[in-house]
Amino acid sequence: MTDPYINNDLKDVESAVSEFCARELDQDHLHKLEDEHRYPRELYEKIGELGFIGVGFAEDIGGSGYGALGHVMAVKELCRCLPGMGMALSLGYIPGFVVDIYGSDEQREKYVRPMIEGKYISAISVTEPDSGSDLMSLKTRMEDGGDRYVVNGSKVFTTNAGYADFYALLAKDEDRQSIMMIDRDLIEKNGPGRFEINDLGRKMGINTTTSGELVFSDFEIPKENVLGQRGKGLRMVLDGFELGRIVIAAQAFGAMLYGYEKTVGYAKKRQQFGQPIIRFQSVEHDLVDMYVEIEKCRNLLYKAAWLYDNKDPESKKYSSLVKLAIPECAIKVLNRTIDILGGYGYMRDQGLEGALRDIRITSIYEGTSNIQKNTLSRMIF
Numbered sequence: 001m002t003d004p005y006i007n008n009d010l011k012d013v014e015s016a017v018s019e020f021c022a023r024e025l026d027q028d029h030l031h032k033l034e035d036e037h038r039y040p041r042e043l044y045e046k047i048g049e050l051g052f053i054g055v056g057f058a059e060d061i062g063g064s065g066y067g068a069l070g071h072v073m074a075v076k077e078l079c080r081c082l083p084g085m086g087m088a089l090s091l092g093y094i095p096g097f098v099v100d101i102y103g104s105d106e107q108r109e110k111y112v113r114p115m116i117e118g119k120y121i122s123a124i125s126v127t128e129p130d131s132g133s134d135l136m137s138l139k140t141r142m143e144d145g146g147d148r149y150v151v152n153g154s155k156v157f158t159t160n161a162g163y164a165d166f167y168a169l170l171a172k173d174e175d176r177q178s179i180m181m182i183d184r185d186l187i188e189k190n191g192p193g194r195f196e197i198n199d200l201g202r203k204m205g206i207n208t209t210t211s212g213e214l215v216f217s218d219f220e221i222p223k224e225n226v227l228g229q230r231g232k233g234l235r236m237v238l239d240g241f242e243l244g245r246i247v248i249a250a251q252a253f254g255a256m257l258y259g260y261e262k263t264v265g266y267a268k269k270r271q272q273f274g275q276p277i278i279r280f281q282s283v284e285h286d287l288v289d290m291y292v293e294i295e296k297c298r299n300l301l302y303k304a305a306w307l308y309d310n311k312d313p314e315s316k317k318y319s320s321l322v323k324l325a326i327p328e329c330a331i332k333v334l335n336r337t338i339d340i341l342g343g344y345g346y347m348r349d350q351g352l353e354g355a356l357r358d359i360r361i362t363s364i365y366e367g368t369s370n371i372q373k374n375t376l377s378r379m380i381f
Contacts, residue, residue, distance in 0.1 A: 048118015
């Protein structure tokens with residue numbers, strides 16, 4: 001099928017990632033990592049070496065320059081093969097988008113280039129225990145300490161906490177917000193002051209990743225670690241989220257394809273009453289409904305990425321639109337795939353129940369569905 005947004009280079013990306021997935025991603029390995037609550041670092045390094053992390057980043061920093069559409073094609077294919085693993089791998093670099101967008105040349109070389117190569121895993125610390133999605137109510141503060149800032153406060157739900165190689169920390173800076181970079185040296189020295197990381201424990205899904213609490217007690221960060229312009233931290237986070245939301249929608253879309261394709265294959269083989277169940281009208285209709293949802297989401301996702309790459313004024317709206325619509329569609333489709341497989345769909349080794357648990361977070365992180373509705377209502381009405 002010809003798609004107006006996807007050129008031959010992007011099709012090559014899709015094929016290369018698909019071949020890698022077929023060769024390297026294994027459900028038993030995923031389950032082992034989940035049971036051990038361990039990140040697939042060796043696979044992350046491989047996708048970095050093969051250039052899959054860098055497909056959407058600019059060539060000047062070691063990427064391929066294919067923009068948001070490049071990110072979408074790679075992440076979609078990773079999650080199409082094995083949603084939990086694809087999500088974990090892409091979450092290693094999605095938090096780094098804000099550093100790539102706003103970092104100085106030196107900061108991009110220090111953080112983004114090794115991330116693209118698969119050597120660094122990124123994290124962004126925004127959410128706090130009391131403020132949740134209200135980023136104007138941050139309590140974590142940075143105060144002037146001469147040649148450094150002194151940070152006090154706490155963050156929660158930081159993905160990759162404990163094994164990330166750098167953190168982008170959003171903190172209250174007088175009456176504004178700024179982003180501070182916590183690099184490897186600061187993590188290893190852990191002082192002056194104190195920086196504590198607490199794992200919040202097992203989650204509903206993507207248990208190959210951590211979700212952590214960060215606690216800062218008079219923790220000192222050099223002033224040169226400020227990202228971009230001081231006092232513009234909130235704007236930077238939201239701009240990073242604009243791209244991040246599109247790529248998260250690609251995670252959900254890939255998981256939707258995974259569930260649909262697995263269910264079609266099952267329905268063609270599963271015999272009941274002397275015929276494959278795909279011949280039952282109710283199953284046929286359900287699969288057609290899924291196909292329609294998939295095609296709607298595909299076009300919406302590719303359009304959102306294209307608008308972002310072309311700096312179209314509609315990009316912010318479509319970023320929220322896909323972040324709202326595609327995860328909701330994916331949850332609905334995966335729920336129905338489990339129904340079609342019946343008891344088999346509920347079993348762990350089929351993969352569908354795990355995919356549903358994993359992609360549930362796509363309607364929550366980087367802005368819940370209700371946050372997206374609030375954003376869209378202000379843009380539309």
